[in-house]
Amino acid sequence: MKTFFSEDHRLHFPQAELSGGEFVTPYERPSRIEYVLARLKERKFGEIVAPGPIDMGPVRTLLDPGFLAFLETAYDEWKAAGQGGEVIAAGMPTRRQRHDRIPRNIDGKVEYYCHASETAITGGTWRAAQSSMASAQAAQREVANGARAAFALCRPPGHHATSDQYGGYCFLNNAAVVAQMFRDQGAGRVAILDVDFHHGNGTQDIFYRRGDVLFASIHGDPLDAYPYFAGFADEMGEGEGEGANINVPFGPGTAYGPWAEALDGVVRRITNWGAEALVVSLGVDAYKDDPISFFKLDSPDFLDCGRRIGRMGLPTVFCMEGGYAIEQVGLNTVNVLEGFED
Numbered sequence: 001m002k003t004f005f006s007e008d009h010r011l012h013f014p015q016a017e018l019s020g021g022e023f024v025t026p027y028e029r030p031s032r033i034e035y036v037l038a039r040l041k042e043r044k045f046g047e048i049v050a051p052g053p054i055d056m057g058p059v060r061t062l063l064d065p066g067f068l069a070f071l072e073t074a075y076d077e078w079k080a081a082g083q084g085g086e087v088i089a090a091g092m093p094t095r096r097q098r099h100d101r102i103p104r105n106i107d108g109k110v111e112y113y114c115h116a117s118e119t120a121i122t123g124g125t126w127r128a129a130q131s132s133m134a135s136a137q138a139a140q141r142e143v144a145n146g147a148r149a150a151f152a153l154c155r156p157p158g159h160h161a162t163s164d165q166y167g168g169y170c171f172l173n174n175a176a177v178v179a180q181m182f183r184d185q186g187a188g189r190v191a192i193l194d195v196d197f198h199h200g201n202g203t204q205d206i207f208y209r210r211g212d213v214l215f216a217s218i219h220g221d222p223l224d225a226y227p228y229f230a231g232f233a234d235e236m237g238e239g240e241g242e243g244a245n246i247n248v249p250f251g252p253g254t255a256y257g258p259w260a261e262a263l264d265g266v267v268r269r270i271t272n273w274g275a276e277a278l279v280v281s282l283g284v285d286a287y288k289d290d291p292i293s294f295f296k297l298d299s300p301d302f303l304d305c306g307r308r309i310g311r312m313g314l315p316t317v318f319c320m321e322g323g324y325a326i327e328q329v330g331l332n333t334v335n336v337l338e339g340f341e342d
């Protein structure tokens with residue numbers, strides 16, 4: 001299958017991530033991508049293609065216009081207000097707030113549109129996020145035009161971004177927009193399978209009340225793992241979306257046995273539900289040596305995981321999400337893709 005990838009991801013590289021009470025070099029860094037590219041080339045996996053420009057149409061349909069305008073101008077506004085350094089949210093909307101007014105002050109706006117302050121915005125973040133989305137959209141068009149599958153090597157990732165908040169290293173929800181594009185082009189039902197270690201709270205939120213896009217995720221138990229406030233098994237969708245949201249949380253130390261069983265269960269439900277297209281949020285941070293996660297998957301397990309996904313036989317777009325054991329990110333990612341093609 002083809003890989004879609006833009007060099008512009010480099011425009012997003014904050015100096016700092018707030019982690020464990022210190023500012024550290026972000027885990028989500030440009031070099032992650034180098035390892036994936038190197039493996040793709042080494043294994044002669046398929047053509048690597050630069051995407052065309054982003055199509056803002058479906059992005060504007062699905063996501064909040066105020067949020068998009070904010071992402072575009074936040075850094076400049078921050079600088080214009082005389083603030084040094086990178087854009088970092090010092091707070092967030094509180095519990096039991098009595099209104100939903102958007103602050104005029106840039107500090108306040110940043111807090112309004114952010115849900116996790118580890119994630120900084122720099123001067124290049126908006127363009128990088130757009131280039132990431134452009135790769136996802138190019139992969140979607142490739143599959144819409146008849147390819148069995150395509151890989152969007154997205155960076156920054158997307159699955160923690162909601163329609164109006166960024167965080168968890170994510171700004172624009174690539175997988176969600178891909179699913180929406182399949183719907184707009186006539187697919188009756190689209191499934192999103194999220195295998196990143198972290199629950200895809202952004203994607204879940206976007207489709208929670210919709211019955212046409214099913215979201216399924218296997219991830220670290222939110223009592224123990226980011227994003228903490230979403231991803232419990234009893235979150236099953238609401239209204240039209242009731243029954244179209246599946247969460248399978250696991251605790252620390254979970255190995256591939258139970259994880260694969262959960263995957264099979266989810267695959268069966270996606271198939272029975274009648275999905276016509278599949279979007280995979282492909283994070284490989286369930287890997288045993290990932291520095292910020294706690295599952296115990298090994299590299300060969302990712303091959304097997306890809307095989308199980310491939311057996312669904314659906315037109316599939318893979319969107320890169322997380323994975324921070326930098327030197328193994330390439331191997332593990334390409335393993336999933338190769339397993340899929342088996």
Ligand code: Q9C
Pocket residue numbers: 018019020118157158159160168169170196198226283285292321322323
């Ligand atoms: N001390 C993705 O995998 N918490 N995002 C980091 C580090 C945020 C992960 C804690 C993790 C976000 C796309």
Ligand code: ZN
Pocket residue numbers: 196197198283285321322323
């Ligand atoms: Zn993750």
